[in-house]
Amino acid sequence: MPPAGWTPWRRLDLACGLSSGALAEQMDGGQAFRWSQQSPGEWTGVFGRHVARVRSAGEKVEWSGLSGDSAAESALLIYLDVAGEQARLAEALPWRSDAVLRAAMSAHPGLRILRQDPSDALLGFLCSSNKRISQIRVMVASLARELGPPVGAGHHALPGWGELARADDRTLRACALGYRADYVRGTARLLARRPDWAAEWSRLETPALLERLRSLPGVGPKVAACVALFGFGRLECFPVDTWIVQALSAAYGLKGWNAVRLEEFGRVHFGAAAGLAQQHLFAAARAGLLPGLPVRKARAPRPKSRG
């Protein structure tokens, strides 16, 4: 590996524009947990085995990689859906008749679902339960630093399932995983013995894929939906998290609905690109842009006190 410097900035030929706010949401909004903002509008991170810097330039995006990594560009084109396949899918969303969705989509024009490596997505969301995005980033960064292979410029890729299966509990706990260490180790032990799991599972229909994912320890309905969406490109998946519960409850009047019902609502109402709609609603909800949602400043008041 040559002593890697950064290549000059190059502009991506985006088929569909990507606003700076949408890019920020993509890199920082909880789809992936491996990017960090260096300066306003500029991120550095690792995707798969590649290191890249990306920055917003009007409606376009510019990027720079490591000079030794000739495969980075083609990988990045896929990762960011530069061809604009998702923009065409978005046309099928019911934004013409759904004012809430229309408002959410106009808040982050061009927002994409990052097309991540399946293992990267799975590991990230195994760490996600009961955690905030900023904390999840710290966890996966620690895992990469402690157990992952170096990929240049001081960065590490995420460890494979074999490395994770062999890691002792102390190491995992030192990465601030807490009880999620059992999830990661349990899943790693299952997947380490089937290296082709992602290729095999990618041939499954989405319901069967979700079922397989849910058979892994630490993977419930929400994490399975996120891995299918972000790791396997199943745009029809509709992860129901606390933000979406709030958003649908307030903006669509679905008060008191449980996650199962809300997931079905999302799938039926939004259709083939439900996951894209979910990201728009999620982003708008977090930004305090959805009707009926409190502006996110103070945290929610505590329901009751116990003595």
Next chain:
DNA sequence: ATGGACCCTTGAT
């Protein structure tokens, strides 16, 4: 189908 525990970190009293 609903409720509580779960490990640990962070931000607010």
Next chain:
DNA sequence: ATCAAGGGTCCA
């Protein structure tokens, strides 16, 4: 110091 809550999952 103490307390609540955090892109949930698992087990009663």
